[in-house]
Amino acid sequence: MFASFLPAAVGQLREASAIALAQSIEQIAISTPLSTQSITTSYVHKGSGGTPILLIHGFDSSLLEFRRLLPFLAENNDTWAVDLLGFGFTHRVSGIQFSPTAIKTHLYCFWKTLINQPVILVGASMGGAAAIDFTLTYPEVVQKLVLIDSAGLGGSSPLSKLMFPPLDYLATQFLRNPKIRQSISRAAYKNKSLADSDAQICAALHLEMPSWELALIAFTKSGGYGGFRFKKLSEIVQPTLILWGDSDKILGIEDAKRFKRAIPNSKLIWIKDCGHVPHLEQPQITAQHILEFQDVLQLV
Numbered sequence: 001m002f003a004s005f006l007p008a009a010v011g012q013l014r015e016a017s018a019i020a021l022a023q024s025i026e027q028i029a030i031s032t033p034l035s036t037q038s039i040t041t042s043y044v045h046k047g048s049g050g051t052p053i054l055l056i057h058g059f060d061s062s063l064l065e066f067r068r069l070l071p072f073l074a075e076n077n078d079t080w081a082v083d084l085l086g087f088g089f090t091h092r093v094s095g096i097q098f099s100p101t102a103i104k105t106h107l108y109c110f111w112k113t114l115i116n117q118p119v120i121l122v123g124a125s126m127g128g129a130a131a132i133d134f135t136l137t138y139p140e141v142v143q144k145l146v147l148i149d150s151a152g153l154g155g156s157s158p159l160s161k162l163m164f165p166p167l168d169y170l171a172t173q174f175l176r177n178p179k180i181r182q183s184i185s186r187a188a189y190k191n192k193s194l195a196d197s198d199a200q201i202c203a204a205l206h207l208e209m210p211s212w213e214l215a216l217i218a219f220t221k222s223g224g225y226g227g228f229r230f231k232k233l234s235e236i237v238q239p240t241l242i243l244w245g246d247s248d249k250i251l252g253i254e255d256a257k258r259f260k261r262a263i264p265n266s267k268l269i270w271i272k273d274c275g276h277v278p279h280l281e282q283p284q285i286t287a288q289h290i291l292e293f294q295d296v297l298q299l300v
Helices: 008-012 016-023 069-074 100-114 126-137 158-162 167-176 178-188 197-208 212-221 254-262 283-293
Strands: 026-030 039-046 053-056 079-082 119-124 142-148 240-245 266-271
Touching (some): 008 197, 016 069, 039 069, 069 079, 069 283, 119 126, 119 283, 126 142, 142 283, 167 212, 240 283, 266 283
Parallel strands (some): 053 119, 142 240, 240 266
Antiparallel strands (some): 026 039, 039 079
């Protein structure tokens, strides 16, 4: 059975891992300083033991992108995935400024409410930039940091230039177009066969949530996650694992090397025969590297 807050299209899923994760999604009302109204937040919690692992998804996505990675991590570990403010199935409360500052404030309140102990923070794509921002703001929360083909070294989204009426609405409709989303999905994988119908459902399910367009427009107008300066990245003291698909056609591969140079206590591992989404394309190998990273004290 699927939760009633999920769009009806969830019933079209066929991949076992997608069905299992979708059936595990819960919601909780999180109090934050962002609004007098609590924010109904979607998350999955599986496993127990070890340092908690917290997974953060990418732009215009949801926790469903961890459908293949989370089961491997949760076999013997306390593992969480959460829908960021303004994304996924988390409610888009009116009156909130959907911005990186609001996102990390909401994420901190989620962590404080349900986890409340240091975590291994894992961010994929834009989630990597969110994880960096969160780590720099709340260093006491993050024991270790994992970046998977992370954003954060480029400028703001080119979509921000289109986010004024009526182009803002047209831009979101462009992103809603199934053919456009299919094209983006295919570009994210090296193995194009993985961009199948289930992948499309997982990538588009959250588009049916109320105020999806409004939140996406507001976040993009905020500038999103611009590029972190090398000096700022050098302030990250936590051991940092950089996982990067060696055939990433979305961000390329040079940013992986730049992150390695900028973050002092970091290690770069290339995921072979993989595009922008190692957690979907090579989930077992990706999980193995994260789990091995748990026991590392210092990286060289």
